[in-house]
Amino acid sequence: MWAFLHRFASPPHFYRRAGAIAPWLGWICLGLMAAGLYGGLVVAPPDYQQGESYRIIFVHVPSAWMSMFVYVVMAGASAIALIWRIKLAEVIAIESAPVGASFTFLALVTGSLWGKPMWGTYWVWDARLTSELILLFLYFGVMGLYAAIEDRRTAGRAAGLFAIVGVVNIPIIHYSVEWWHTLHQGPTVTKLSAPSIHVSMLVPLLLMAVSFKLFYVTVLLHRARCGVLERGRNAGWVRSLLARTEPE
Amino acid sequence: MNAFIAIVRRDLLLAMRHRAEAANPLLFFVIVVALVPLGLNPRRETLELIAPGVFWIGALLATLLSLERMFRSDFDDGSLELMLISPQPLPLIVLAKILAHWLVTGLPLVLAAPPIALLLGLPTSSLAVLLTTLVLGTPTLSAVGAIGVALTVGLRRGGMLLSLLVLPLYIPVLIFAASAVSAADGLPVTGQLYLLGALAVLSFTLAPLAAAAALRISVS
DSSP, X not given: OHHHHHHHHSHHHHHHHHHHHHHHHHXXXXXXXXXXXXIIIIISOOBTTTBGGGGGHHHHHHXXXXXXXXXXXXXXXXXXXXXHOOHHHXXXXXXXXXXXXXXXXXXXXXXXXXXXXXXXXXXXXXXXXXXXXXXXXXXXXXXXXXXXXXSHHHHHHHHHHHHHHHHHHHHHHHHXXXXXXXXXXXXXXXXXXXXXXXXXXXXXXXXXXXXXXXXXXXXXXXXXXXXXXXXXXXXXXXXXXXXXXXXX | OHHHHHHHHHHXXXXXXXXXXXXXXXXXXXXXXXXXXXXXXXXXXXXXXXXXXXXXXXXXXXXXXXXXXXXXXXXXXXXXXXXXXXXXXXXHHHHHHHHHHIIIIXXXXXXXXXHHHHHTTOOGGGHHHHXXXXXXXXXXXXXXXXXXHHHHTTOTTOHHHHHHHHHHHHHHHHHHHHHHHHHTTTSOOHHHHHHHHHHHHHHHHHHHHHHHHHHHHHOO
């Protein structure tokens, strides 16, 4: 197990493996997303109360889940990078940040589009909206810190430390805004025993969630490949790789 | 412990020698708070409604403005590196710096609070709660801010970045403190005060460790 992990964490090995896996994941993701969108936009019946406009949840909810999931992955990878000094974990943490920020942004935009017909306004200072907005700021902080420091290794470690500080703060921030003000509807899916959502809506939603996750992994693998190439530009394996691909 | 006291004393002495610089955050705070009635309208009910928020946002910004001083001059003259290689535990040194920073910027805010509260028309019955939130909340601001400064101390223009890093982390303090002050006129506020105290304890326990790790990363 450990030997496998060590092998996987070595940049050249990761570069090759990721290059082999990523296209497969990408196609599976595309298939699931097509199925999920078809199920969500065509098959699922309109909501008895919210009509057709509830259908935005098939994009909104998965991206909101991903916005938090990616942050946790980023903080976890940063911790691994700081504790065991694994370069690959650092690359994964840093390359996750823009993807996570995009998911957060998507969740905010789709949420406000849904909010206009439902709540009558694009934006309310509701707890979940606010904590999602703050999450976006935290992503920007990680990215900004990484961009501001010249030395890539130092930048990666500093941004990673900030990601960890952020993950300690997220629950505090979340609950503080929760107690402050809330309007958002309660969770409908996480109650595993009896979800208050009909199965014809639940299935496409879960399909979309899985495909979003695969999308993240695919994009992350591609970004991380570029990341290890960039960081190892003076390493032997990158040079030999370039020498092989470069035309004479 | 000797190192702790020595560093607190040294930082206070340095602040005393640069009195004008040390007074800037307080002046900034007063000016920001004084601008608000000019920008809105100075009617008593409006002011009373927004006073807690204005007060605390002013305190947040004043702290933010003064944060850089915590490590910047030590970084410039090289004494920060000596602290890093000294045999004393670095989190302890950072804790001393945080305490000194609070004594120089947080404490004056607490002392200046009563007259400014009158300026904003805050009812005198809320004054005690306001002071309690300041005493409990401003140390958290200094402690959490230390992490941000430690991360950006090696950068030449870290100011804007520092606000991006630190302000989101200040939100819980802002929420609990401002809501305690707004509720002070009649409603129970012990819940918010307990939470502020918990945040202070938490930040004083963890922030020195995080800031020490950050210093080791950014000064290398």
